[in-house]
Amino acid sequence: MKPVALVALLLSSAFAVEYLVGVGKDETTGKKGIGFDPSVIHPIAGDTVVFEFRGGAHSAVQTTFETPCVPLDGGGFNSGVFNVDTSLPVDAPGLPSVQITINDTNPIWIFDQAGGQCQQGGVLAINPTQTQTPAQYKENAAKSPVAPLTKDAAPSATASGSGAPAEASGSANDNKSNGASGLRMSIGGVGLAGVVMALVAGSV
Numbered sequence: 001m002k003p004v005a006l007v008a009l010l011l012s013s014a015f016a017v018e019y020l021v022g023v024g025k026d027e028t029t030g031k032k033g034i035g036f037d038p039s040v041i042h043p044i045a046g047d048t049v050v051f052e053f054r055g056g057a058h059s060a061v062q063t064t065f066e067t068p069c070v071p072l073d074g075g076g077f078n079s080g081v082f083n084v085d086t087s088l089p090v091d092a093p094g095l096p097s098v099q100i101t102i103n104d105t106n107p108i109w110i111f112d113q114a115g116g117q118c119q120q121g122g123v124l125a126i127n128p129t130q131t132q133t134p135a136q137y138k139e140n141a142a143k144s145p146v147a148p149l150t151k152d153a154a155p156s157a158t159a160s161g162s163g164a165p166a167e168a169s170g171s172a173n174d175n176k177s178n179g180a181s182g183l184r185m186s187i188g189g190v191g192l193a194g195v196v197m198a199l200v201a202g203s204v
Contacts, residue, residue: 017047024054032090034117036124040134043102052097055086059114065132069118069144081114
């Protein structure tokens with residue numbers, strides 16, 4: 001591999017972004033409530049999304065834009081159900097979490113099936129488009145039929161944005177987080193800058 005190409009690869013992996021999404025947290029008030037906080041995110045390939053579960057029974061389940069409150073037919077990402085002590089503060093340390101990796105920038109649609117609040121706005125839009133907007137997604141959710149809650153599914157590590165079932169590449173990692181919902185940048189290993197500089201110097 002050419003040094004310049006290797007530098008680009010190192011930088012892309014080093015500056016991956018982690019999106020922290022609170023499940024069962026009202027993004028308007030910042031308190032425990034209906035929905036996801038934030039309810040719209042725009043990750044790119046290589047970024048990760050960490051679903052952190054608040055008090056009560058909640059789950060993050062992949063669905064479709066057209067029928068937001070029904071699990072994706074044939075599979076898809078499913079966090080399984082998390083029952084969290086309702087007496088815990090909204091951003092208590094050590095809340096249970098599940099992480100997925102984003103493969104591309106195609107839309108991914110998620111709803112909180114266990115919370116039973118999809119029709120009230122318990123939905124998450126990942127990489128929505130100008131023709132498939134978050135507002136329309138919530139409107140579709142309000143009209144969507146209620147799907148019966150299935151047994152806990154084994155979490156899959158990768159969600160697909162193509163509308164096809166998620167490509168499971170292993171079990172999702174439980175990632176304990178205690179920060180507020182939002183995003184964090186993950187910087188690669190120690191000495192990366194030195195490696196990059198050496199490679200650039202060697203290519204000159």
